[in-house]
Amino acid sequence: MSGTGRRLGVAAVVVGLLGLVLGLGGLAYARLELGGAVVSSESMTPTYGPGDRIFYERTGGGEVRRGDVVLFSAPERYGFDGLVVKRVIGVGGDRVACCTGAGAAARVTVNGKAIEEPYLKGGEAGGGAGVPDYDVRVPEGRLFLLGDNRANARDSRAFPDDRNGTFAESEIRGRVTDSYAVPAVIGTAIVLGALLTLTGVGLGIAARVVRKRGRAPIAPEWRLPG
Structure with missing residues (x-):
C-alpha cells in the first residue's frame, strides 16, 4: 500500500505542476501578448x-x-x-x-x-x-x-x-x-492546465487516503475461551 501511495503522490505533484505551468503560462501570454x-x-x-x-x-x-x-x-x-x-x-x-x-x-x-x-x-x-x-x-x-x-x-x-x-x-x-488559431491554442492551454491541476489535487487526495489505510492499526485476534 505504501508503494501505491508514493506513486500516487509523485503523480499528483507532476500532474499538478504541469497543470499550473500550462494554465498560468497561458494566462500570462494572453495578458502580455x-x-x-x-x-x-x-x-x-x-x-x-x-x-x-x-x-x-x-x-x-x-x-x-x-x-x-x-x-x-x-x-x-x-x-x-x-x-x-x-x-x-x-x-x-x-x-x-x-x-x-x-x-x-x-x-x-x-x-x-x-x-x-x-x-x-x-x-x-x-x-x-x-x-x-x-x-x-x-x-x-x-x-x-x-x-x-x-x-x-x-x-x-x-x-x-x-x-x-x-x-x-x-x-x-x-x-x-x-x-x-493563437487565441484558441491559448484558451485550450488554460482549460487543460485547470483540468490537470484538478487532477493533481485528486491524485494527492487519493495518495493521502492510501497512506492512511496503510498505517491503520491491525485489530487484535479474538479467541473464544476453550
Missing part, C-alpha cells in the same frame, strides 16, 4: 463593423507594415483614451498621395505606385466628392493611417496641419490578427 477590443465606429467597414470583436497582437509601431490594421491611442486628437482602429498606408520615408484616376478608378499611390485596396467600402479610395486630395511625405518614426470606409473615417486626412496627419509609432498598441 494578446488583447481584445470591440469596434465602435463604421470607419473600417466593410472589414470590421460596429460591434465586431477583434483580437490584436501587442506590438510596437516599428514592427507594423503597410496594409496592417492597427490599434492606437491618440487622446490629444480624438479626445478620449480608448483605442482607435485604422489601416497602415505609409511608413516612415514613404510618400503617400491621393489620387490617380477618378471615381471608382481612383487609387492611392505610395512612392509613386498605385496600390490595390480590395478592402475599401464601395471601392472608393479617395472618400468621394468634396474630400481634398493630399500628398504627404511620412516622417521617420511615424505612420500614415486611413480607414477602409474612406467616406466616413477620421484618420490621417483629418489632421493635415499636424505633421501631415501622421501618427507616432509610439502610439501603436497592437496589430489586428484575423487568425483565431
Whole structure:
C-alpha cells in the first residue's frame, strides 16, 4: 500500500505542476501578448463593423507594415483614451498621395505606385466628392493611417496641419490578427492546465487516503475461551 501511495503522490505533484505551468503560462501570454477590443465606429467597414470583436497582437509601431490594421491611442486628437482602429498606408520615408484616376478608378499611390485596396467600402479610395486630395511625405518614426470606409473615417486626412496627419509609432498598441488559431491554442492551454491541476489535487487526495489505510492499526485476534 505504501508503494501505491508514493506513486500516487509523485503523480499528483507532476500532474499538478504541469497543470499550473500550462494554465498560468497561458494566462500570462494572453495578458502580455494578446488583447481584445470591440469596434465602435463604421470607419473600417466593410472589414470590421460596429460591434465586431477583434483580437490584436501587442506590438510596437516599428514592427507594423503597410496594409496592417492597427490599434492606437491618440487622446490629444480624438479626445478620449480608448483605442482607435485604422489601416497602415505609409511608413516612415514613404510618400503617400491621393489620387490617380477618378471615381471608382481612383487609387492611392505610395512612392509613386498605385496600390490595390480590395478592402475599401464601395471601392472608393479617395472618400468621394468634396474630400481634398493630399500628398504627404511620412516622417521617420511615424505612420500614415486611413480607414477602409474612406467616406466616413477620421484618420490621417483629418489632421493635415499636424505633421501631415501622421501618427507616432509610439502610439501603436497592437496589430489586428484575423487568425483565431493563437487565441484558441491559448484558451485550450488554460482549460487543460485547470483540468490537470484538478487532477493533481485528486491524485494527492487519493495518495493521502492510501497512506492512511496503510498505517491503520491491525485489530487484535479474538479467541473464544476453550
